[in-house]
Amino acid sequence: MALKVLRDRILKDGRCFEGGILKVDRFINHQMDPYLMKQIAVEFIKRFAHKPVNKIITIEASGIAPAIMLGYMMELPVVFVKKKKPSTMNDMYSTTVTSFTKQRDYTVVISKEYLGPEDHVLFIDDFLAYGNAGKGVIDLCRQAGATIEGMGFIIEKEFQHGRELLQKEGISQIESMAIIESLDNCEIRIKND
Amino acid sequence: MALKVLRDRILKDGRCFEGGILKVDRFINHQMDPYLMKQIAVEFIKRFAHKPVNKIITIEASGIAPAIMLGYMMELPVVFVKKKKPSTMNDMYSTTVTSFTKQRDYTVVISKEYLGPEDHVLFIDDFLAYGNAGKGVIDLCRQAGATIEGMGFIIEKEFQHGRELLQKEGISQIESMAIIESLDNCEIRIKND
Numbered sequence: 421m422a423l424k425v426l427r428d429r430i431l432k433d434g435r436c437f438e439g440g441i442l443k444v445d446r447f448i449n450h451q452m453d454p455y456l457m458k459q460i461a462v463e464f465i466k467r468f469a470h471k472p473v474n475k476i477i478t479i480e481a482s483g484i485a486p487a488i489m490l491g492y493m494m495e496l497p498v499v500f501v502k503k504k505k506p507s508t509m510n511d512m513y514s515t516t517v518t519s520f521t522k523q524r525d526y527t528v529v530i531s532k533e534y535l536g537p538e539d540h541v542l543f544i545d546d547f548l549a550y551g552n553a554g555k556g557v558i559d560l561c562r563q564a565g566a567t568i569e570g571m572g573f574i575i576e577k578e579f580q581h582g583r584e585l586l587q588k589e590g591i592s593q594i595e596s597m598a599i600i601e602s603l604d605n606c607e608i609r610i611k612n613d
Numbered sequence: 614m615a616l617k618v619l620r621d622r623i624l625k626d627g628r629c630f631e632g633g634i635l636k637v638d639r640f641i642n643h644q645m646d647p648y649l650m651k652q653i654a655v656e657f658i659k660r661f662a663h664k665p666v667n668k669i670i671t672i673e674a675s676g677i678a679p680a681i682m683l684g685y686m687m688e689l690p691v692v693f694v695k696k697k698k699p700s701t702m703n704d705m706y707s708t709t710v711t712s713f714t715k716q717r718d719y720t721v722v723i724s725k726e727y728l729g730p731e732d733h734v735l736f737i738d739d740f741l742a743y744g745n746a747g748k749g750v751i752d753l754c755r756q757a758g759a760t761i762e763g764m765g766f767i768i769e770k771e772f773q774h775g776r777e778l779l780q781k782e783g784i785s786q787i788e789s790m791a792i793i794e795s796l797d798n799c800e801i802r803i804k805n806d
Contacts, residue, residue, distance in 0.1 A: 437701050441700075441701060443701050445699070445701075445702075445724065445726075446726070450692060450693065450695065450699075450702075450723075450724055450727065451690055451691070451692045451724075451726075451727045452681060452684070452690065452691045452692070452693070453690060454681050454682075454684040454685035454688075454689075454690075454691055455685065455688065457681060457685070458685055480673065480674035481673035481674040481677060481693065481695075484674060484677040484678055484681070485677055485678075485681040485691075488645060488647050488650060488677070488678040488681060488682065489647075489681065489682075489685065491645070491647040492647035492648065492650070492651055492682065495647075495648065496647075497644055497645065497646060497647075498644070498645045498647055498678075499643060499644045499645070500643065500645070500674065502643065502674075506638070506643075507634075507714075507715075508630050508634060508636050508638075509638075509643075521700075522700075530643075531638065531643055531644075533639070533644075534643060534644045
């Protein structure tokens with residue numbers, strides 16, 4: 421079930437573009453609605469209530485807002501995976517992520533200081549599309565020996581099949597606050613709508 | 614005066630590197646402490662209490678966490694300036710920012726939809742160093758006809774003189790939660806400490 425307040429907002433302020441693009445820059449990834457982020461964080465807490473999470477992981481930049489709000493409410497540290505290696509970072513895990521939207525590969529890194537075998541991670545991001553960012557985080561967590569307890573997304577584009585990819589990689593719980601079934605003919609169809 | 618909880622944290626977890634670099638990736642710009650971000654947001658609210666702010670502006674990626682927390686507490690929208698032009702963005706303001714740390718220029722953009730003459734902006738970022746990100750935001754706001762009510766930073770490196778640059782550009786209120794006087798000999802000296 422979609423989170424109602426998010427579903428309503430997507431239908432009101434979301435815009436479709438050719439090639440399966442849903443633009444939500446009025447409230448999620450350029451201008452952000454902090455109160456909506458808080459409502460999304462509360463729903464993440466409910467859905468992952470039974471999981472022994474000790475750390476929130478996200479990826480820059482659009483994942484940071486929902487992740488920090490969730491970390492604040494759960495009183496947990498938040499680590500964002502970086503798309504560029506800082507000059508002062510030496511000991512790190514790195515992997516390659518393919519962006520279908522941007523048609524390129526990029527390297528993402530996380531310091532070894534902030535991910536280890538003791539960590540039970542909840543990964544949070546704005547979009548689940550093809551699942552490549554999530555797959556990158558799975559690789560980083562494997563390298564670190566960390567356990568992924570689940571993955572939470574604000575919006576899932578079901579027709580791009582990222583969920584199947586992540587399930588194949590062993591992620592048992594994936595929660596999306598709104599699942600887009602189709603954007604055909606520039607009509608936004610939300611699951612169970 | 615430095616925010617005490619931040620001052621203590623910098624002295625405990627901050628690390629110095631050659632060339633005036635203060636690494637705070639344990640709690641601000643890689644791993645983030647959401648509760649500290651909330652305390653910083655409350656202090657920003659106090660210091661800008663008399664200003665008629667209607668919008669928080671920040672720049673990706675490390676400004677997003679303090680900005681969203683502040684936006685949440687003040688019930689204001691937050692817009693983050695982007696370092697890459699999204700394929701679906703057409704009408705935008707853009708400017709060039711020079712990064713001394715990374716030794717390169719980059720273009721930053723904001724959609725015309727989210728910045729206009731009606732806006733009274735508070736700019737929030739993690740670091741005030743040479744002031745170049747702030748200068749870029751001043752240029753974007755000038756193009757849009759928006760008013761900048763003030764600028765708030767978590768950490769200011771006084772010896773890099775960004776404050777003077779921003780004051781010359783007409784910014785009347787600049788607030789930093791901790792001002793680093795010097796990192797000479799890898800000793801962190803915080804103002805009024």
